[in-house]
Amino acid sequence: MRWILAAFFTAAGIAHLMTPDALLSITPSWVPFAPQVIAITGLCEIAGSVALVTGYFRYAAGIALAIYALCVWPANFKHAIDGIAIPHIANSWLYHGPRLAFQPVIMWWALYCAEVIDWPWRRNRNGS
Template sequence: MNTTPANDRSRAVMRFVLAAFFLAAGVAHLRVPDKLLAITPTWVPFAPQIILVTGVCEILGAIALVTKPLRWWAGVGLALYALSVWPANIKHAIDGIDLPPIPNSWLYHGPRLALQPVIIWWALYCAGVIDWPWRPRQKG
């Protein structure tokens, strides 16, 4: 791993920002599950229960991300989670589901869908699972 002081600081900042994002999303899953049920694909079994469980997972993942012993696993788990909710984001965009205060516009949905891989990378990078694209140079 490339562990320069600047790299460590940037990862720490990224961890706390991402943890705050997932904490807020987890709280939203628990407080307004009906809104999230509207964007859940119909093929998801036990959707109301899944929404509540994923809310708890987001909160626990956010906490684990900022704790050193669990950080690596939290990064992997949150990356997989971000991948698994992509179908709901796609349904939200394609079906044009209105979920105030989120704008029902491609000005929101387009960047949101395009940034999903960035969120996956972010979780992996700030947890120290990957170094890409900032790998240490090989001395030859």
């Protein structure tokens, strides 16, 4: 699960760096310095992905990626509500509905993979 999530965040980070204009169109107007924020978040997604699979910074990466997923949720809502077309992404509620509903799962997934939480599958912490 950890490697799959890291791959998704790496792909998203690369998209932020390679196609910032497309993502700028879905960034809410209240975000200051939006082009710079998009670039920085792309780098953070990639760094978080690496940290998630390496171990040493895994715990912090899981928390940071979960918070990041929460913070970009307004852009996902803007994308859906305003019907903004982005190349290679469907502009229909068949995409937007599940995407918006899945965001809390991404937050949980980051926390679970980083061993911040163990719900609903309890890990055996004492080795017995």
